[in-house]
Amino acid sequence: QTDQDRPACLDQTTPEKRTVYPVNMLRKTAGSVGLRVTQQREGIQRLSPGPHGDKHASTTTSSPTVMGPSSKLKTMDQLGGPSLLTTLNWLFVKGYFKTTQQLQIEHSRIYGPLWKSKYGPLVVVNVASAEFIEQVLRQEGRLPVRTDMPHWRSYRELRNQAHGPLTEMGVNWQRIRSILNPRMLKPKHVSSYTNTINDVVSDFIHRVSLLRETNGGGVMVHDLTAELYKFAFEGICSVLFETRMGCMNQVVPEETQKFIFSVGEMFQLSPIIVLFPKSVWPYLPFWKQFVAAWDHLFKVAEGLIQQKMESIQQKVHLDQSVEGAYLTHLLLSDQMTVTEILGSITELLLAGVDTTSNTVSWCLYELAKQPEVQEQLYQEVMSVCPGDELPNSEDIARMPYLKAIVRETLRLYPVVPGNARVSVDNEIVVGDHLFPKDTLFHLCHYAVSYDEHIYPDAHSFLPQRWLRGAPEKSRQHPFGSLPFGFGIRACLGRRVAELEMYLLLSRLMKHYEVRPDPAGTAVKPITRTLLCPAKPIDLQFVDRPAKQRRAV
Numbered sequence: 002q003t004d005q006d007r008p009a010c011l012d013q014t015t016p017e018k019r020t021v022y023p024v025n026m027l028r029k030t031a032g033s034v035g036l037r038v039t040q041q042r043e044g045i046q047r048l049s050p051g052p053h054g055d056k057h058a059s060t061t062t063s064s065p066t067v068m069g070p071s072s073k074l075k076t077m078d079q080l081g082g083p084s085l086l087t088t089l090n091w092l093f094v095k096g097y098f099k100t101t102q103q104l105q106i107e108h109s110r111i112y113g114p115l116w117k118s119k120y121g122p123l124v125v126v127n128v129a130s131a132e133f134i135e136q137v138l139r140q141e142g143r144l145p146v147r148t149d150m151p152h153w154r155s156y157r158e159l160r161n162q163a164h165g166p167l168t169e170m171g172v173n174w175q176r177i178r179s180i181l182n183p184r185m186l187k188p189k190h191v192s193s194y195t196n197t198i199n200d201v202v203s204d205f206i207h208r209v210s211l212l213r214e215t216n217g218g219g220v221m222v223h224d225l226t227a228e229l230y231k232f233a234f235e236g237i238c239s240v241l242f243e244t245r246m247g248c249m250n251q252v253v254p255e256e257t258q259k260f261i262f263s264v265g266e267m268f269q270l271s272p273i274i275v276l277f278p279k280s281v282w283p284y285l286p287f288w289k290q291f292v293a294a295w296d297h298l299f300k301v302a303e304g305l306i307q308q309k310m311e312s313i314q315q316k317v318h319l320d321q322s323v324e325g326a327y328l329t330h331l332l333l334s335d336q337m338t339v340t341e342i343l344g345s346i347t348e349l350l351l352a353g354v355d356t357t358s359n360t361v362s363w364c365l366y367e368l369a370k371q372p373e374v375q376e377q378l379y380q381e382v383m384s385v386c387p388g389d390e391l392p393n394s395e396d397i398a399r400m401p402y403l404k405a406i407v408r409e410t411l412r413l414y415p416v417v418p419g420n421a422r423v424s425v426d427n428e429i430v431v432g433d434h435l436f437p438k439d440t441l442f443h444l445c446h447y448a449v450s451y452d453e454h455i456y457p458d459a460h461s462f463l464p465q466r467w468l469r470g471a472p473e474k475s476r477q478h479p480f481g482s483l484p485f486g487f488g489i490r491a492c493l494g495r496r497v498a499e500l501e502m503y504l505l506l507s508r509l510m511k512h513y514e515v516r517p518d519p520a521g522t523a524v525k526p527i528t529r530t531l532l533c534p535a536k537p538i539d540l541q542f543v544d545r546p547a548k549q550r551r552a553v
């Protein structure tokens with residue numbers, strides 16, 4: 002193959018043509034505030050274990066093998082399931098490519114709770130019962146691996162970028178999580194974001210008003226999910242950077258809009274790319290799009306980090322105290338290089354957009370269909386937080402029905418409909434099968450969420466099933482619905498996401514009664530890595546009586 006034959010995107014792998022991360026500028030700024038930026042001799046930036054990283058290096062990753070009387074166990078070869086051709090037929094002829102969540106249900110009906118399938122070059126063991134999901138997760142080892150995410154990791158190799166918590170593995174993942182966790186998951190830190198998030202909620206409520214007036218005949222908000230993407234991006238940026246992105250303005254800045262678009266595009270292209278062997282990716286037309294989407298995500302994150310570094314630098318020069326939000330803490334704590342911080346912040350940003358927004362969209366969609374549930378929620382919110390008061394995290398703690406509603410929304414519409422684990426440490430036993438080390442398990446959470454044995458009347462939106470003392474609560478399997486995942490690899494943003502969703506929903510309830518689209522449009526979910534609405538959700542937002550509206 003001559004150089005001329007090489008697709009342009011392959012050239013991006015050559016050091017001369019790679020996008021050079023502006024290390025000098027960062028080094029200059031970083032140096033002045035005591036930060037470290039690493040660069041390898043050949044010009045490639047690499048993760049450098051910070052001062053606290055090496056201590057984990059000798060940590061053993063092994064966990065005890067769970068072995069039964071192995072002679073009676075069946076092997077992975079003996080496990081049934083569709084061939085690659087059959088799977089492709091389901092995906093592209095029967096048309097399940099966009100509704101792979103539904104395919105989980107169809108296939109578990111045919112093959113039972115455990116089956117093997119091929120997804121392009123990948124061999125996957127699908128797990129669709131709460132008991133078996135529990136068995137996989139209980140054997141995930143000390144350094145769990147979700148999947149090795151070859152396509153996401155390839156981008157980082159291509160551009161010499163660092164991995165963040167989503168894509169990193171092994172001891173370095175553990176080190177990153179130990180640095181990122183406290184201010185994302187500890188209640189005292191999370192509740193300190195309340196005012197920041199409440200400001201974004203206020204702006205969102207004004208935006209709803211504006212949209213109704215300008216484009217909705219005084220009552221309708223069209224494509225609510227698109228609006229909630231903006232809310233979620235603004236929310237996560239305000240938590241991470243204490244910076245407002247202008248997403249709630251009448252005209253949303255182009256960069257921001259493009260960030261939101263790039264997140265969606267990257268998620269949409271991901272399942273298509275992994276259908277092909279890695280060797281052909283650079284020749285795929287959509288590989289370029291995938292790379293461009295990631296480029297934009299990293300570019301926006303990098304701009305925001307630089308801004309923050311400059312503002313810290315200014316404060317240091319003026320001898321002012323430097324305090325601030327999540328990123329300020331990361332930059333000042335000197336536990337990660339700036340390259341690593343960029344890798345992590347980019348992943349936090351992208352994880353923070355489609356997740357909360359899709360969940361809130363489904364929640365409002367269901368509340369609109371169920372006025373009595375909505376009324377009960379409204380009464381709860383008003384009794385805890387009457388009149389003009391803005392809810393805070395203590396108020397939220399006294400809103401069990403609100404939490405049950407979000408829980409039920411995430412059961413019916415788990416934003417991560419299928420999660421994964423690789424048995425990295427040992428061979429493991431699931432059911433009556435013994436699986437070798439490095440088996441990739443696909444955890445079919447969507448299918449299990451609709452298991453009638455665990456959730457009677459599973460297709461109905463019944464938040465009361467999550468309330469303490471509910472008769473069915475004691476029968477629920479703890480691994481029946483795991484919307485934020487499990488164990489030490491579980492969602493890093495869970496607490497922030499919950500706070501965002503609770504504050505937004507409680508305040509929307511105070512202000513508006515949500516009613517369905519009078520056209521009666523039913524919206525079903527599709528999967529583009531994450532579960533999202535197949536078409537726009539349009540809802541009516543009707544003002545609550547004026548005396549309760551002054552709060553905004």
Ligand code: HEM
Nearest residue numbers: 166352353356357417484485486487490491492493494498
């Ligand atoms: C409704 C909202 C959300 C849901 C349902 C959700 C769900 C999940 C799930 C299921 C996982 C995989 C966990 C596992 O493998 O056990 C995950 C991972 C992750 N989430 Fe979330 N998420 C949400 C919001 C967020 C937000 C707002 C952020 C960012 C602030 C975030 C950041 C992350 C990160 C960084 C990981 C990777 C953790 C790791 O691998 O160590 N998530 N999330």
